Amino acid sequence: MSAISSAMRQHAAALRALLALTVVLGLAYPALIWVIAQLPGLQDKAGGSILEADGKPLGSSLIGQLYTDPDGNPLPQYFQGRPSAAGDGYDPMASGASNLGPEDLVDTPERTSLLTTVCERSRAVAEFDGVDGRRPFCTGGGVGAVLSVIGTPTATRVVSVNEPCATTPRPFLDTYNGVRVECAEPGEDYSMGRLVPIRGVATDPQVPTDAVTASGSGLDPHISPAYAEIQIDRVAAARGMSPERVRALVAAHTDGRTLGFLGDPTVNVLELNLALDGR
Template identity: 70%
Template sequence: MKISALLRQHWAALRALLLLTVLLGVIYPLVIWAIAQIPGLKHHADGLIVEVDGQAVGSSLIGQLFTDANGNPLPEYFQSRPSAAGDGYDPLATSASNLGPEDIVDTADRTSLLTLVCSRSLEVAEFNGLPASAGGRPFCTNDGVGAVLSVIGPRDAGGNVVDPTKVISVNQLCDTTTTPFLDTYEGVRVECNDGQDYSMGQIVPIEGAAVDPQVPADAVTASGSGLDPHISPAYAELQVERVAEARGMSPAEVQQIVDAHTSGRVLGFMGEPTVNVLAVNLALDERNG
């Protein structure tokens, strides 16, 4: 290839680079910024920052934790849903847990999604003054782990165990207090997990009797972004009695504040009603002085 042709190609590539840099790196961001400054859009573009006495206390678009210095939830505040973004609601680490509905067996270095849901449900029930039975969920044991068996024995052509010889409750580790959540399975005594590898068995989740949980799903699962500032009205209602008692208010007063900060479905039909946790907690602080 001649030097002149090579120079022309490089000069064309350089001009394209400069043009795209100006268009996409300068002009386009400036246009978007200018649109964002239009009255009615600017506050949203700035993050819907909420201020109290001139101090920023949060954003209406991003959730936050209401905990003490040790990470314990504060009883006088409504609690947000769990977050998998960094240490919780970190905008620089927005993410989900990437754990799916088939993630039901705990390992030595990771807790399954099922056990996370089971343990959170018990914690939410206890924190809100409900009996332990109120924290029960399908496929959960009474001690808050996934109710999952590893069934060992000969299998049929479809891979199902037809004559169990050993059954292990894989998420219940053996100690002096552990009692398997089932006594027997298909005539075989259920044992706790003594730390061995039972992955060779057929994994069988057991639904159990708690098929109508009192603790809502958003109380025990994180949002896809990990930043969701809202909870469901059902989760808010679950917390009303506890917050009222902690603040010396009547449940009716607290519920009135919740109702005032509940949004309906978008356009009347999309999504579900939601409660903004930060807005409710700030209104409670304002009412309590």
């Protein structure tokens, strides 16, 4: 009998704890957070920071958007955001990064390495915005400048692993340590060699880092002032505006460092493009 009574007391205690935690964490805490979110300065962000025109929602200032045509080509009259690895681009339901790191150097038939992806993006941005797209560790053809150096201690063979012979008239480098550089033969394994990225002559690329790399969330709505600057002439020409007028709009939508010392200045692309449209 005492065992049954003890079990009932334990169950009653557990039930009281469940009810108390439900009230505190399921009702009181969410209500407190909701009240705090309604305070001035927080209400807009808690509501999603939705930007509207004529009563119609156009997007959130916290989430980037694509400015492309139906074929995925960037529209010249709009400032472009940074690349996104979230779904097809800025998909909040697929937020995330590529999870590729700085040691991802070699292209494979299945996928392109992070280094070559950066090189390709730099070249594409340069052509679109009329700037110099050269950057360290990239070939002139827009792939990762990486050699497989085979043989120890003296190299006996050197292969440019990201330049297939079928598409490369000649490797980006003629010789390495006195050994002729070869192009890569399809299907051949060069993993036995030592991977050597070649920095090249480009030291101060005109295409900024945020133009060629995605953010960790894939949703970043901001770009750097440097990336905005190289787009000004292209946007101005497409819209028939003066570069000075476009530059003034960029300055008006540039935010300084958080609290004056954290992070870097940023430009909100959605707000800037809406201002260009007069919305």
